[in-house]
Amino acid sequence: MAKVCVVTGVGAGTGIALARRFATGGYRPALLARSPEKLRELEPTIPGAKSYPTDVGDASSVRDAFARIRADLGRVDVLLHNAGSGSFGPFDDVTLDMLEASWRVNTYGLLACAREVLPDMLAAGQGAIVVTGATASWRGGPGTAAFASAKAAQRSLAQSMAKSLGPRGIHVAYAIVDGVIDMPVTRSFLRDRPDDFFLKPDAIADAVWYVAHQDRSAWTFEFDLRPFGEKW
Numbered sequence: 243m244a245k246v247c248v249v250t251g252v253g254a255g256t257g258i259a260l261a262r263r264f265a266t267g268g269y270r271p272a273l274l275a276r277s278p279e280k281l282r283e284l285e286p287t288i289p290g291a292k293s294y295p296t297d298v299g300d301a302s303s304v305r306d307a308f309a310r311i312r313a314d315l316g317r318v319d320v321l322l323h324n325a326g327s328g329s330f331g332p333f334d335d336v337t338l339d340m341l342e343a344s345w346r347v348n349t350y351g352l353l354a355c356a357r358e359v360l361p362d363m364l365a366a367g368q369g370a371i372v373v374t375g376a377t378a379s380w381r382g383g384p385g386t387a388a389f390a391s392a393k394a395a396q397r398s399l400a401q402s403m404a405k406s407l408g409p410r411g412i413h414v415a416y417a418i419v420d421g422v423i424d425m426p427v428t429r430s431f432l433r434d435r436p437d438d439f440f441l442k443p444d445a446i447a448d449a450v451w452y453v454a455h456q457d458r459s460a461w462t463f464e465f466d467l468r469p470f471g472e473k474w
Contacts, residue, residue: 245268246270247270247271247272248272248322249272249274249322249324250324250351251323251374252275252284256324256374256446256447258287258443260322260446260447261291262288262444262447263447263448264322265290272311272314273291273293274296277295292315294307298323298346298351299346304354308355317363318358318359319363321355321359321372322372326348326393327347327348328348328388328389329343329344330386330388330389341387341391343388349399352396352400356403367411368412370412370414371413372415372417373396373397376419377418378394379416397416400414404416404463408461415453415463416464417464418466419467421468422440422441423446424437424440424442424443439469453465
C-alpha cells in the first residue's frame with residue numbers, strides 16, 4: 243500500500259505544493275483545510291488525494307478527521323503541519339481573541355495533529371513531522387504581536403517534540419520560510435515585485451521532501467528558506 247502523508251492548511255500556495263510533491267513521490271495525500279469549497283476544488287488536481295474539512299484549532303474536529311484518514315487510507319507516515327493563521331496590526335489593536343486564534347492554529351493545532359499520528363509512528367519506529375514556520379518564528383515586529391508569539395511557541399513545541407521523539411525514530415523538523423510566498427493573493431498586493439522576490443511553493447515543497455527523507459544518521463531540525471536576494 244502507498245504511504246500516507248497528511249498536509250494541514252492546504253490552499254493555493256505551499257499546502258497544495260506539498261501535497262503534489264509527496265504524491266509524486268508515491269504517497270497518498272490527505273488534504274486538511276477549513277474550507278470544504280477549497281478542498282473540493284483542489285482534491286481532483288492530485289491523483290490519489292482525499293480531502294477532509296478540518297479546523298486544526300478544534301480537538302474534536304482533528305480527532306474526527308484523523309479517524310477518517312486511518313479508516314480510508316491507513317496509518318500516517320508523514321505529517322506536514324502547514325496550517326498557519328495570524329492577525330496583523332499595531333500592538334494596541336491586538337485583542338485576546340486574536341492572540342488565542344493565532345495560537346490555536348499554529349501551536350495547539352500542531353500538538354493536536356501530532357498526537358493523532360504519534361501512536362502509529364511509535365509502533366512503526368519511524369515517521370516524519372515537518373512544520374512550516376515563518377520569519378516571525380524567530381522574532382516579533384511592531385505589527386506581529388499575535389502571529390509572532392504563536393509562531394515562536396510553535397517553534398519551541400516542535401523543538402521539544404524533536405528532542406523527545408527523535409531517539410524513538412520519529413524525525414521532527416521545522417522550516418523557516420523567510421520571505422514572501424508566490425501566491426495569487428501576494429502577487430495582488432505586490433504587483434511591482436519581480437519574480438525573483440518570491441519563494442516558489444514547489445521549491446519549498448522540494449526542500450521539505452528532502453528533509454523528511456533524510457538518513458537518520460544526519461537529521462536536520464531547523465532549516466531556513468529564502469529567495470537568493472532576500473536580506474537577512
